[in-house]
Amino acid sequence: MAQGSYVEPTFERDTNYINDRITQDGADGWPVEPGRYRLVAARACPWASRAIMVRRLLGLEDAISLGLCGPTHDSDSWTFDLDDGGLDPVLRIPRLKDAYDKRFPGYPRGITVPAIVDVPTGGVVTNDFAQMTMDFATEWTDFQREGAPDLWPVALRDEMAPVMKRIYTEVNNGVYRCGFAGTQETYDAAYDRLFTALDWLEERLAGQRYLMGEHLTCADVRLFTTLVRFDPVYHGHFKCNRQKLDEFPVLWAYARDLFQTPGFGDTVDFEQIKQHYYEVHRDVNPTGIVPLGPDLTNWSDPHDRESLGGSPFGEGTPPGEIAPAERVPEAANPALGPDGQLRR
Template sequence: MASYVEGGKDYNRDMNYIGDRITQDGRDGWPVQAGRYRLIAARACPWANRTLIVRRLLGLEDAISLGLCGPTHDVRSWTFDLDPGGVDPVLGYERLQQAYFARYPDYPRGITVPAIVDIPTKAVVTNDFPTITVDFETEWTDFHRDGAPDLYPDKLRDEIEEVAHRVFTEVNNGVYRCGFAGSQEAYDSAYDRLFTALDWLEERLSEQRYLVGDTITEADVRLFTTLARFDPVYHGHFKCNRNKLDEMPALWGYARDLFQTPGFGDTIDFVQIKRHYYVVHSDINPTGIVPKGPDLSNWLTPHHREQLGGRPFGDGTPPGPPVPAEVVPAGHTPLPA
């Protein structure tokens, strides 16, 4: 397994991704085209989880197919061990690494999810997770379902990006800076920054139902995937333990509100999430033991956030049930079957 902690140092995420965009005008050589691309994700990964949520909310299942990697991987690559024979049925690959090498034979960086693969060439197009969901929202509009919400409205984009920037640096990536800190000093600094940001969010969300405006936006998707992993993983495994999420009333109510909203909780696989972190990060958890707790049934308790007003989907409608092949397995989620 790879080493995630570098002794004596802060954790710095490598943000150099393949920056190609799939757009209506095809300016990077990749035009929007239904059926041409395959989203490769893993339910365990918070960055990939964003794409699963947005794809569901917008109804892009028929336009962009989905391949799911298993929750664990080795130093080389995520693998398709959930599929029969361990092979993705569309790409014919055992490892996501093969799609990267099909385009860049000497690709030097980590093999990450989410990734979008061009099916005709079986080569990776992009793994730039911050732009993948934005492009789903703005470039794939011809294939949105009837009633799809506007997750990236023009009038709110500046505020969405401002809020999302702080959420990313201090919370989404902040938990990793705690967990992968290589010194006490680095950990202490990361811990303080994380909980300063969570306190800011607690205050913000005590007065409004969603992060920006009165409907669900891209900003909410980005925060939710970290909150869903906080008590099961980050509190213990990453030592983010000033308090649990369920001890922060506004954030906990907000997280439950979203979890119980179609398109959010039905993408969450708590079994895979815990298995990923506790098994893959062997330098943090060398025994590989996956904890049995916490009790996750509290995700279904009433949140009362509707009292703050707001309309989850604005002028749109909720998505329908998940595609049968994409339903989270029974026992992996507290949601009823």
């Protein structure tokens, strides 16, 4: 998760990332090479969840391995407390900070997920979450699965860019602006900005199935990671409470449509999401108590978005079954079966 400054009066996100890229030509010294890199993520984090989803949608599991941190962390680093012995089984480190320090001793900025680590050296390559998924879509094409969707289509890029920018500034970041506002005035302004953007999305999606029309793109992935956390976390924890997601007729149906699409809902761990926000953000929730609600079984309700036409993967196909080691536990997501797949 990208780091921010939670001090009065307004929330400001630190966006100074390690911006090296892994590309086909290796211009930054990091050539595309299957098996060389490890994506370190956390299912609790919306920015990291984006990378997990895109990797699965494109079928890059065999090319880029996945290391998962636990849902909570201290002020210093994300940790591999989900793994035996508290060590990542590939990198053999207990804390993600170790990979940052390996390349940049005494790394002075926040230790964030997602991060890509160079397995041979053990050093971090990049933590630029936005560019990372774009490169999965465009630089790793030789290793994508057959039938992988085009998530960053050339013909739509000029139109997509301002849509994705508004989603990032007003929605993805907007909920944090509400949650970490330091004064009533800044909270009020943040609240108005957020719901103005959600109303815009409600209108935009009323007549088309996806943000850019008939097929899934990176824009939908970016929006989904906030929408899926809205009712379990942001509505209460971050005081984004004009209405719940399930009180937006269009956005709620759109979110369920995505959730029920392979590659989206089958990567969501509601248990870890709630644990992270309510246990880590002690400035917002001093007791660390994690609420038992809300009831999340409604994510499986019919959405009827098929009536708008279009298809999620265009001329492509859905991703296949999730490998056992990467399955979300059934107890953490009521829409999943014991095999980690979405119930039908």
